[in-house]
Amino acid sequence: MRISELSQRSGVAVPTIKFYLREGLLQAGRLTSPTQAQYDDEHLGRIRLIRALLVSGLSVVDTREVLGRLVIPPENVPGLLAATQQLLMPAEEGVDLSAAEALVTRWGWQVDPSYLGPLAQLARALQAAEAAGFALLPEVLDGYARAMHEVGEVEIANIPQSSAAEAVRYVVLGTVLMEPLILALRRLAEGDAAYRRYANPGTPAAASAVEPG
Amino acid sequence: MRISELSQRSGVAVPTIKFYLREGLLQAGRLTSPTQAQYDDEHLGRIRLIRALLVSGLSVVDTREVLGRLVIPPENVPGLLAATQQLLMPAEEGVDLSAAEALVTRWGWQVDPSYLGPLAQLARALQAAEAAGFALLPEVLDGYARAMHEVGEVEIANIPQSSAAEAVRYVVLGTVLMEPLILALRRLAEGDAAYRRYANPGTPAAASAVEPG
Numbered sequence: 515m516r517i518s519e520l521s522q523r524s525g526v527a528v529p530t531i532k533f534y535l536r537e538g539l540l541q542a543g544r545l546t547s548p549t550q551a552q553y554d555d556e557h558l559g560r561i562r563l564i565r566a567l568l569v570s571g572l573s574v575v576d577t578r579e580v581l582g583r584l585v586i587p588p589e590n591v592p593g594l595l596a597a598t599q600q601l602l603m604p605a606e607e608g609v610d611l612s613a614a615e616a617l618v619t620r621w622g623w624q625v626d627p628s629y630l631g632p633l634a635q636l637a638r639a640l641q642a643a644e645a646a647g648f649a650l651l652p653e654v655l656d657g658y659a660r661a662m663h664e665v666g667e668v669e670i671a672n673i674p675q676s677s678a679a680e681a682v683r684y685v686v687l688g689t690v691l692m693e694p695l696i697l698a699l700r701r702l703a704e705g706d707a708a709y710r711r712y713a714n715p716g717t718p719a720a721a722s723a724v725e726p727g
Numbered sequence: 728m729r730i731s732e733l734s735q736r737s738g739v740a741v742p743t744i745k746f747y748l749r750e751g752l753l754q755a756g757r758l759t760s761p762t763q764a765q766y767d768d769e770h771l772g773r774i775r776l777i778r779a780l781l782v783s784g785l786s787v788v789d790t791r792e793v794l795g796r797l798v799i800p801p802e803n804v805p806g807l808l809a810a811t812q813q814l815l816m817p818a819e820e821g822v823d824l825s826a827a828e829a830l831v832t833r834w835g836w837q838v839d840p841s842y843l844g845p846l847a848q849l850a851r852a853l854q855a856a857e858a859a860g861f862a863l864l865p866e867v868l869d870g871y872a873r874a875m876h877e878v879g880e881v882e883i884a885n886i887p888q889s890s891a892a893e894a895v896r897y898v899v900l901g902t903v904l905m906e907p908l909i910l911a912l913r914r915l916a917e918g919d920a921a922y923r924r925y926a927n928p929g930t931p932a933a934a935s936a937v938e939p940g
Contacts, residue, residue: 559860566859572844580818592921599914623919624927634912639908647772648900657881658912660904661874666916668870687861689914692871695852696913697906699871701812701845703879704902706836708805711883714837 517543520553524561526567531561537574539564539581566687576601591673591681596628598685603631613640621659665696730756733766737774744774752777752786752794770930779900789814796895804886809841811898814846826853834872878909 521528534540540560560581567577580601582639583594611630614637618625625633643650669688674680745882747753753773756764773794780790796810824843827850831838838846854862882901887893 529905560861564925566861569855569859591925592918595917595921599918602880603914618915623915624922625915626918627913629918632911633916635907635911636915639904639911642782643904643908646773646781646782646900646904648897650755650886650905654881655884658878658909661877661881662909662912662922663916664874664877665871666918666920667924668867668874669917670920672864677776684861687856687859689917690779691852691856691859691861693910694848694911695856696871697766698845698848698852699875700878700906700909701816701902702831702838702842702849702886703838704808704871704882705805705812705842705845705879707876707879707883708808709837709839711880712804 515553526560527563532558544637563683580686595685596626602689605630606634609634609637611637728766737771739774747777752791776896793899808898809839813841815902819847822847822850824850841899
């Protein structure tokens with residue numbers, strides 16, 4: 515297809531597609547004349563991915579780096595995940611990690627050095643709670659840990675094995691796009707849990723409605 | 728105590744405390760002379776709460792409204808939660824809620840009209856995933872729902888029953904302060920889950936390490 519059709523089908527303006535080409539985010543088309551090129555479905559898929567990465571807040575440089583990881587063999591999922599993690603949430607200097615480290619050790623979680631970013635975010639969240647005088651009960655923290663480990667397991671189990679490109683796409687987009695979804699579910703679930711516990715104590719826990727199989 | 732001691736003990740500057748007084752966020756002290764007032768531990772607790780609310784991104788007007796809810800009887804937890812929810816994530820116009828509504832209906836969740844904000848956030852997240860060509864498998868969505876319902880249950884079960892002030896404080900601060908913590912745990916848990924599944928398949932699931940009691 516020509517660039518005009520690529521623009522129409524992707525919903526991305528021609529000047530933007532040319533910018534992606536210039537920045538090396540999008541692979542060049544096949545030249546059919548000195549001023550015309552043909553594009554295919556791979557270009558279309560790539561444009562959707564580039565757009566999602568940029569919309570998710572990544573810079574052009576980081577987007578280029580994530581796209582470069584499309585060549586990593588998908589069988590090395592922990593490595594792929596760790597590398598993506600470092601790009602999406604880089605380590606921060608000067609954060610006292612001891613309380614966060616004590617927690618993940620207590621839970622027996624394996625934390626690779628690539629996860630210093632999320633570990634620092636956990637540490638800062640613990641400090642913010644303390645500064646606000648918000649008591650974090652161990653049973654609440656352990657409940658969070660159990661629930662989020664379930665989330666992580668479901669996500670890892672569903673990483674597509676078809677190609678490296680699909681695996682990267684899933685990991686990057688899943689990490690970024692699912693954050694607002696998970697937080698929205700938390701608020702809705704709080705409402706349902708409060709309703710069941712206080713407004714209508716006889717109602718069985720809704721969680722049973724989504725038990726597998 | 729005098730305002731200078733209140734400032735020292737709270738870590739909030741005197742001009743800021745005076746601003747809280749002027750804005751009606753902080754209750755006046757007991758006048759001991761036309762230009763001097765005495766403050767107590769209730770003022771100290773209130774300052775910590777005001778500061779946490781403002782730091783969490785609430786406007787002065789919304790902070791005043793949240794503080795006004797301190798008079799709501801704490802036994803009505805669903806109402807308190809719904810009112811706080813409306814302030815922290817108000818409903819949005821013009822979002823197609825049908826896909827989000829279909830999900831909460833499938834899960835059997837009770838969604839009060841006060842939760843139109845989180846419902847719209849869920850709807851937008853589903854649309855963003857679709858626009859990016861990110862396939863959301865039903866088993867992944869159901870896994871998210873199960874896990875976040877666990878989070879909600881733990882949170883609701885631990886709402887302090889001692890006073891309305893404490894309940895509001897817990898709900899508001901918990902909603903806002905725990906978001907980065909939960910997201911950090913998700914990323915760390917993904918790393919652990921990937922390690923257990925791919926790098927070291929013999930390791931038992933870490934979730935068992937945090938089973939209750």
